Amino acid sequence: MAGDDYDFPAFRPPSEANSLLLRVTRGCPWNRCAFCPMYKQIKFERRSVEAVKRDIDTAKEYTGGKVDTVFIGDSDSLVIKTEEMCQILDYLHGTFPSLTRVTTYARALTLKRKSIGSLEKIRSAGLTRLHIGLETGSAQLLARIKKGAGPDTMIWGCAKARNAGFEVSLYVLVGIGGESSWEEHALETAKVLNEINPDFIRVRTLTPQPGTPVFQWWNDGSFQMPSPETILKEQRALIDGLSVTSRYLSDHVSNYALVDGDLPSEKAKMLSVIDSLIARLSEDVAYRTALEGMRYLRRL
Numbered sequence: 001m002a003g004d005d006y007d008f009p010a011f012r013p014p015s016e017a018n019s020l021l022l023r024v025t026r027g028c029p030w031n032r033c034a035f036c037p038m039y040k041q042i043k044f045e046r047r048s049v050e051a052v053k054r055d056i057d058t059a060k061e062y063t064g065g066k067v068d069t070v071f072i073g074d075s076d077s078l079v080i081k082t083e084e085m086c087q088i089l090d091y092l093h094g095t096f097p098s099l100t101r102v103t104t105y106a107r108a109l110t111l112k113r114k115s116i117g118s119l120e121k122i123r124s125a126g127l128t129r130l131h132i133g134l135e136t137g138s139a140q141l142l143a144r145i146k147k148g149a150g151p152d153t154m155i156w157g158c159a160k161a162r163n164a165g166f167e168v169s170l171y172v173l174v175g176i177g178g179e180s181s182w183e184e185h186a187l188e189t190a191k192v193l194n195e196i197n198p199d200f201i202r203v204r205t206l207t208p209q210p211g212t213p214v215f216q217w218w219n220d221g222s223f224q225m226p227s228p229e230t231i232l233k234e235q236r237a238l239i240d241g242l243s244v245t246s247r248y249l250s251d252h253v254s255n256y257a258l259v260d261g262d263l264p265s266e267k268a269k270m271l272s273v274i275d276s277l278i279a280r281l282s283e284d285v286a287y288r289t290a291l292e293g294m295r296y297l298r299r300l
């Protein structure tokens with residue numbers, strides 16, 4: 001939904017495809033991650049509470065008030081003042097009384113910096129779920145991709161969010177270890193996820209986008225894109241190393257293995273799907289070619 005004057009986020013998680021999109025900030029206050037092309041053309045801005053309320057009013061006119069879920073953009077809106085976020089959430093819930101879910105992206109460093117009291121206030125005002133980019137649990141890889149947070153910050157920020165009552169959905173970037181560090185990436189990521197025990201683990205597979213440092217590294221040979229076998233082996237090692245009680249989802253078009261399931265109960269089934277895909281790679285040339293082409297997907 002978008003009217004002429006309605007300012008909606010440029011990006012949202014796939015799981016929010018049917019949600020009302022509401023922009024509270026524009027862009028990313030960090031904007032340095034080496035794989036990310038998302039907000040490179042946008043200067044970070046905080047929108048005023050009044051402007052956001054006007055968007056909520058416009059959304060009500062378009063929908064007749066029938067909205068069940070809302071996604072708040074852009075990439076790190078919890079950087080605004082707690083009181084402002086609570087005012088926006090109060091107005092949102094007052095306008096759409098049937099809301100069952102309100103989510104947003106959040107950076108682990110922002111969560112770590114917020115007090116637990118502030119996070120609890122925001123949770124009580126009706127923000128229910130946080131989508132957080134972990135990408136990898138490897139300290140070395142997090143530094144290389146300039147994520148701006150190491151494993152400890154990821155664990156600390158996510159623990160605070162969970163203690164404040166949020167559902168936590170973490171994103172993992174399959175392939176970011178390349179050919180040389182896939183195993184470290186898988187094992188260290190499993191370790192961090194085991195510490196956090198998030199509600200959801202969502203995987204996306206690296207597709208280097210023009211204009212990003214990772215694309216440049218790939219072109220100059222300092223980063224070797226992993227083969228389809230490596231991608232699948234990495235996912236296998238990740239799932240195998242998990243001792244969480246989380247829902248694992250491959251809900252992104254970039255993924256090679258569409259493996260979903262509840263952990264730990266469906267772990268064996270998920271591993272066997274990946275094993276069959278690895279076996280298929282050595283028998284089916286067309287399948288291998290299709291997977292090799294996935295790295296050229298653009299504008300995801």
Ligand code: SF4
Pocket residue numbers: 028029030031032033036037038039075107133
């Ligand atoms: S991955 Fe997230 S935190 Fe990193 S630059 Fe992109 S939007 Fe910002």
